[in-house]
Amino acid sequence: MRASSMISLWFMALLLGLSIAVLAGFNRKLVANADDWISSPLDSHVVSGIVQPDKWKLLDREGNEWPTQPEEALEELQALKGAEAKARLDSIYHIFYGQSYSVVQAENKRLFGLDGKYSGHLGISGIAHSEGYNVQTTISSELSYEMIKAMRASGANDGSAMAVNYKTGEILASVSMPSHSVGNLYVSPLADDYEKENGWLYNRNFQTLFSPGSVQKIAAAIACLRYRRDIDLTVDKNRIVYDCDGSYETADGKKINCAYAHGRITFIEAFSLSCNGFFAKSAISMGQEKLSAVAQELGYNKTLSYENFSLLAKSEFLLHAGVGSYSLGWSAVGQSIDGSKVEALPYHMLILASAIANKGTAMQPYSVSWERTRGDEPVELYKASPKAVPESLVKMKPEEAMDMGILMENVCRGSGTAAVLGDAVEKLGYTAAAKTGTAEISASGRAVVSWIVCFIKEEEAPLAMVIALTSPSEGKTAAETASEIMPAAISLVKHGN
Numbered sequence: 001m002r003a004s005s006m007i008s009l010w011f012m013a014l015l016l017g018l019s020i021a022v023l024a025g026f027n028r029k030l031v032a033n034a035d036d037w038i039s040s041p042l043d044s045h046v047v048s049g050i051v052q053p054d055k056w057k058l059l060d061r062e063g064n065e066w067p068t069q070p071e072e073a074l075e076e077l078q079a080l081k082g083a084e085a086k087a088r089l090d091s092i093y094h095i096f097y098g099q100s101y102s103v104v105q106a107e108n109k110r111l112f113g114l115d116g117k118y119s120g121h122l123g124i125s126g127i128a129h130s131e132g133y134n135v136q137t138t139i140s141s142e143l144s145y146e147m148i149k150a151m152r153a154s155g156a157n158d159g160s161a162m163a164v165n166y167k168t169g170e171i172l173a174s175v176s177m178p179s180h181s182v183g184n185l186y187v188s189p190l191a192d193d194y195e196k197e198n199g200w201l202y203n204r205n206f207q208t209l210f211s212p213g214s215v216q217k218i219a220a221a222i223a224c225l226r227y228r229r230d231i232d233l234t235v236d237k238n239r240i241v242y243d244c245d246g247s248y249e250t251a252d253g254k255k256i257n258c259a260y261a262h263g264r265i266t267f268i269e270a271f272s273l274s275c276n277g278f279f280a281k282s283a284i285s286m287g288q289e290k291l292s293a294v295a296q297e298l299g300y301n302k303t304l305s306y307e308n309f310s311l312l313a314k315s316e317f318l319l320h321a322g323v324g325s326y327s328l329g330w331s332a333v334g335q336s337i338d339g340s341k342v343e344a345l346p347y348h349m350l351i352l353a354s355a356i357a358n359k360g361t362a363m364q365p366y367s368v369s370w371e372r373t374r375g376d377e378p379v380e381l382y383k384a385s386p387k388a389v390p391e392s393l394v395k396m397k398p399e400e401a402m403d404m405g406i407l408m409e410n411v412c413r414g415s416g417t418a419a420v421l422g423d424a425v426e427k428l429g430y431t432a433a434a435k436t437g438t439a440e441i442s443a444s445g446r447a448v449v450s451w452i453v454c455f456i457k458e459e460e461a462p463l464a465m466v467i468a469l470t471s472p473s474e475g476k477t478a479a480e481t482a483s484e485i486m487p488a489a490i491s492l493v494k495h496g497n
């Protein structure tokens with residue numbers, strides 16, 4: 001089935017769902033969770049009510065009102081020139097309207113109790129549904145637009161990017177490519193491209209696992225900090241830990257290569273230059289149990305949540321029993337070899353960056369700040385309160401976060417792999433911290449995914465960002481794309497937003 005007819009069907013289903021919805025009037029407040037209400041399908045005290053889709057509006061960070069359907073949004077945007085209208089809609093499409101994990105989906109879930117509970121507004125459904133209500137989101141449509149422009153300029157076919165405030169967890173922008181305009185009935189310049197047409201419904205931030213490449217060295221470095229007694233940044237930052245001749249030979253006689261011979265390097269240099277040899281050797285000497293335990297604590301193999309969704313996709317770090325040294329070495333530098341499985345979800349990588357930036361505590365990302373009725377005297381229906389991601393999901397010690405901050409800052413300096421980002425934000429008076437990665441995702445080595453996981457160290461611009469791009473143009477990397485987006489993000493938070 002063509003993507004365009006799929007989406008039409010989806011909207012018909014949505015409209016049908018909205019118009020036949022019967023709201024339970026007899027709600028009981030859960031004792032365990034004061035903010036949540038439940039209704040039972042067996043409840044006989046049912047009061048019917050019809051909810052029109054236009055009864056609520058999505059507000060972006062800039063205060064623009066967005067309708068609840070993308071077709072209407074596109075109509076409103078048509079005042080802009082065609083290409084810009086499409087790009088603007090694409091930039092907020094997945095986070096506002098997408099088929100999975102969007103604000104509209106989260107709201108519908110809450111409204112109709114599809115997850116068995118919903119927030120307080122149904123308790124005063126009379127007001128909410130006669131006057132309609134506003135959903136204030138955390139999303140900046142301006143930053144989202146800057147994000148998609150930079151991602152498209154990278155030449156990548158597909159990819160994702162997401163930025164949060166790491167002190168609060170507010171999602172500032174979340175973009176996934178390809179997007180709406182590829183699958184849209186009216187605008188389909190790439191319709192003959194089979195993969196694009198079929199891939200645009202995915203929100204890659206929440207649904208796509210990418211091979212992590214060297215981004216995996218964040219977990220490997222934390223394992224080194226925890227288990228290698230000779231590595232202690234508070235004692236000696238300048239200690240030589242490895243002599244890289246360009247390739248590390250494992251016990252099974254195979255080689256794990258570096259981009260070039262890094263020479264005699266410190267731990268900080270091993271990380272900033274992204275030396276595969278050092279991390280492979282360290283992983284092999286620490287052993288699979290320790291490596292797996294660290295990954296598990298950092299949130300690999302765990303189900304993360306977002307708004308009222310439990311994500312189906314999760315980062316994976318899975319080594320089979322008795323894994324060989326070659327495969328174990330590669331797992332630490334982010335490639336699945338000989339039956340091991342190392343995959344990363346962009347949303348999870350963003351949470352890891354946030355934890356490092358925020359002294360070991362990752363704040364739970366969210367995109368809905370509040371909901372209020374639209375009348376003259378607005379009634380508050382819902383209000384988000386920032387909270388940490390539970391330690392059972394992501395656990396990092398404050399001192400580890402501090403050490404990782406030092407390592408990641410050096411990636412943005414001198415010959416580090418994200419120096420381009422460091423330079424771009426230094427001009428604005430800020431300090432960037434990052435880890436980059438390039439992973440091969442096809443046997444021929446022609447297709448790669450280019451990553452950056454990064455944040456701003458100064459807490460007056462508490463920004464964390466992740467970008468994953470599939471095969472950007474020659475010479476373009478995720479780090480370069482980040483260097484184009486981050487200044488816009490800084491300017492957004494500097495102006496009190």
Ligand SMILES: [Zn+2]
Pocket residue numbers: 244245246258259260261262263274275276277278
């Ligand atoms: Zn090396």
